[in-house]
Amino acid sequence: MSGREIEQTKEALLKILDDIKEEDFFNFILFDSEISTWKETLIKATPENLDEARKFVRQISAQGLTNLHGGLMRGIDILNAAHEENLVPKRSASIIIMLTDGQPNVGISNTQEIEKAVKKAIDGRYTLYNLGFGSGVDYGFLERMALENKGLARRIYPDSDAALQLQGFYDEVSNPMLIDVELNYPENEISDLTTNSFKHYYDGSEIVVAGRFVDSNQNHLSVDVRGEGAHDALSYTTQQGAEQTAQAFQEQQYIFGEYIERLWAYLTIEQLLEKRITATGEEKENLTAQALALSLMYKFVTPLTSMVVTKPEENENEEGIADKPTEAEAGMFTGPLMASPLYHTSASPPTWYTSVDGDPHFIISVPQKKDAICFNINENPGMILNLINDPVTGITVNGELIGDKRANSDAKIQNSYFGKLGIANKHLDVKLTVTPEMITIQNGDEKTGFTWLDSVTLQQAGLTLIINRKKNLVLSMGSGASFVVVLHQVWKKHPLHxxxxxxxxxxxxxxxxxxxxxxxxxxxxxxxxxLEIHPGSDPKKPDATMIVKNNELTVTRGWQKDYRRDPAHGVDIPCWFVHDNGAGLIDGVHTDYIVPSLF
Incomplete structure (x- = not known):
């Protein structure tokens, strides 16, 4: 650690030593090029031992190396010995708090090996909390390792209050009241239960469990509560009636409307994201899809979503719905890339995507460039364009163009946009037809229809469909390919759009x-x-030469709208615009993609 960081850490440890209770046992381990311990075993927090510990803390000095694996294994060994030798009470809560400002570079440095070894050594007996000091840590590694050992990770920011951050964390975990707490409900009465078992219950904390009634008419709920206290086991059963609950809600005026359902959704999303941290492969993809779907449905800002704030536009239409944008609205974008439902709200990189929207304009993200390419397709209403065709997964997406209610005699190019989408999965024998009025699912010979006024979550083998009322639908099918269809509603009496x-x-x-x-x-x-960025015909939109697919194209810097979050106003996405129906960028010419039918 740097001199400043080590002084802040020592200040925090000295304050923590003032708060340790005499019945507690503790020890310190330093891990740099060598592993050193204050004592060989856990030491009872007597006044004399605490005074000696303060002297030890004051002489800790900064070192440049990090044997993280060795330090953790030594701590686990000391705890194992304390329990095997009955040095500590049988009913006690043992935790390891590990603080580091760097990444492992002595001993075992492979983080995956360290995770595996620590999990095996702890074997569910102790809780590991990892504190990452400053920006030089691999926080993802610390978080995974803590979660795998029933703990959590926390960033400590090296500001003036870093010592208070460390002391505050210790205060949270220093007073365990119960261990191995479980809340059990009758299996045939409750579904979609959030986490109901907890390694520790700390003084000043709370435990919240939420779920759904299988029978919505049920008027009572029973729960068995079990846990281990300092002196004996805790076990009791309680029942709650619907009338009692209703009365409690009336007394607590802040609990209103869909509060409990939103609390359930919040907890479920939080726990899905937590599981996602340590998951891999298909399991991680499924957890991501579930968390994203719930985040969109209940409008929560999460690491998979974010909040976009837009200023009201002057002369808005009736009902606050914006007109359909036209190609002429493209222009310079001078600000940062704004957040959207797949962009993290922090400074981490966005999740990239492709899309087609508006008149219709296509946005193609190029993550390695942290940029995007866009183009328009100008075709007559009634034409059907192939958007996606995968012969392996059997998924196809086609879109049928519609036009304005009446043609504009002054316009060189008539506006057109998608009025119908056909999404099919040949292997599942599923066809989904989406229009601005209806969503129709055909599964074999069976048809099911919904309107955009519905709020629906539909799950069946290989297919998940979520309709967010009057906004969008989220679709995941087959191998996990996922799409969002956004509904744009213009002013009902609009004379044109x-x-x-x-x-x-x-x-x-x-x-x-x-x-x-x-x-x-x-x-x-x-x-x-x-290459060769230079002024274009519009001084606000420079032209440039783009080399792509061995073609040399003239492109224009502008923006297109991303409507995933806000179907009315959208968010500006800066991009290089390719003219002439994407000529030179798309394979072949745009007419090659015209197909005879929606399926």
Missing amino acids: QDFLGLYTLKSDKLSEQTHGLLGQFFRPIDFTI
Whole structure:
């Protein structure tokens, strides 16, 4: 640690020593190039031992190396010995708090090996809390390792109050009241239960469990509560009646409407995201999809979603719905890339996507460039365009164009946009037809229909469909490929424009490398080079030369709208605009993608 950090740590440890109770046992382990301990065993927190510990803390000095694996294993060994030799009470809570400002570089440095070894050594007996001091730590590694050992990780920011942050964390975990707490409910009465078992219950904390009644008419609930206290086991059963609950809600005026349901959703999302940290492969993808779907349904800001704040526009239409944008609205974008439902609210990189929306404009993200390419397709109403076609997964997406209610005689290009989408999975024998009025699912010979006024969650083998009333639908099918269809509603009495749809891909990496289509061909990596940026016909929108697919194109810097979060106003996405229906960027010409029918 740096001199400043070590002084803050020592200040915090000295304050913590003032708060340790005499019945507690403790020890210190330093891990740099060598592993050193204050004492060989756990020491009771007598006044004499605490005075000696203060002297030890004051002489701790900064070192430059980090044998994290060795330090943790030594701590586990000391706890094992204390329990085997009955040095500590049988009914006691043992925890390890590990503080580091760096990454392992002595002994075992492979983080996966360290995770595996620590989990095996702890074997569920102790709780591990990892504190990451400053920006030089691998926080993801610390978080995974803590969660795998029933603890949590916390960042400590090296500011003036770092000592208070350390002391505050210790205060949270220094007074365990119970261990191994479980709340059990009748299995046939409750479903979708959030976490109901807890390693520790600390003084000043709370335990919240939520779930759904199987029978909505049920008027009582029973729960068995079990745990281990300092002197004996805790066990009791309690019942709660519907009338008692209703009365409690009336007394607590802040509990209103869908409060309990939203609390359940919040806890479920939080726990899905926590499990996602240590998951891999298909399990991680499923957890991500579930958390995203709930986040969108209940409108929570999470690491998978975020909040966008837009200023009211002047002269808004009736009902606050914006008109459909046209190509002429493209312009310079001078600010940072704004948040959207797949962008993290912190400074971490966004999740990239492809989309088609508006008139219709296509946005192709190029993550390695931290940039995007966009183009429009200008075709007549009634034409059907192939957007995605994957012969391996059997997934196809086609879109039918509609136009304005009447043609504009002054316009060189007539506005068109998607009025109908057909999404099919041949292997599942599922066809989904989406219009601004209806969502129809055909499964074999069976048809099910919904309107955009419905709020629906539908799950069946290989298919998850969530309709967020009057806003969007989230669809995941087959291999995990996921899409969002956004509903755009214009002013009902608008003399020109009609309601229309947008399509956004969330899990395009779940489609095969053989995927094609106007969107699908860009699910594979694409690279480009920008040269000779110079003023264009519009002084606010510079032109440049783009080298892409061995073609030299003239492109214009502007923006397109991302409507996933806000179907009315959208969020500006800066991009390089390719003219002439994407000529030179798309494979072939745009007319190659015209198909005869929606399926």
